[in-house]
């Protein structure tokens with residue numbers, strides 16, 4: 001895997017000690033006859049932000065859904081902090097019990113395109129529910145932490161509002177605060193801005209940029225090229241269920257190695273330009 005060598009953790013200490021948080025090795029996923037993931041290798045180090053880019057249908061969502069154990073896998077292995085995901089490691093591999101899978105899933109958070117907030121709960125309750133009910137954090141402590149997070153995402157005045165009273169961008173920022181509230185080892189994002197009106201995209205990207213700067217380990221599936229270039233440490237280009245390039249972000253954009261990535265970048269830049277008028 002070349003990922004661990006190319007990882008550029010921010011900060012001097014991070015760069016000296018690249019600690020893999022997430023490792024994906026030879027991951028395969030079939031949907032019937034269709035091979036959605038055809039041997040994916042990916043390493044994400046502590047504090048790293050990795051952007052996943054690629055054409056529609058290339059397997060980006062399937063990859064993050066497999067990591068979050070929302071899909072079963074057909075081959076390969078995934079590790080979180082060195083622990084095999086989804087299986088018990090004895091003399092033979094046995095699938096983990098549902099409780100075992102849930103325990104592993106608590107160590108990561110996913111932010112989806114559709115924010116999936118609970119409509120009948122206040123913003124504060126949406127953010128505190130998992131820490132209190134799943135992680136056993138005392139209520140007062142969870143609320144204090146949640147208020148701190150809401151302040152970080154620019155929504156300290158919305159703690160008592162209901163999701164329907166918020167814009168899409170505000171709802172997605174609540175969803176991000178909720179994802180961070182459980183102190184996950186890795187944050188997974190699947191196109192967190194693509195359901196938003198164009199004028200709301202930037203506030204969500206700014207929130208994610210601040211998270212990245214605070215040292216969170218993040219895997220971000222995105223079509224936002226500027227965000228990937230500016231914020232990601234590494235960019236991964238997928239096509240047809242394979243990793244075609246996995247490079248430091250500046251090289252990825254400046255000197256793509258394959259024709260496939262070159263033409264994808266040219267197409268995506270044109271689309272971004274057209275969108276921005």
Ligand SMILES: Nc1ncnc2c1ncn2[C@@H]1O[C@H](COP(=O)(O)OP(=O)(O)OP(=O)(O)O)[C@@H](O)[C@H]1O
Pocket residue numbers: 031034036054055056057058059060061062063
């Ligand atoms: N539940 C499913 N059942 C059958 N096929 C699926 C399923 N989910 C995904 N696929 C197929 O697997 C391939 C990869 O899909 P995936 O959603 O991962 O692509 P993607 O890169 O996220 O695309 P997009 O940019 O459009 O979101 C596609 O061909 C898709 O049709």
Ligand SMILES: [Mg+2]
Pocket residue numbers: 060061062
């Ligand atoms: Mg997708």
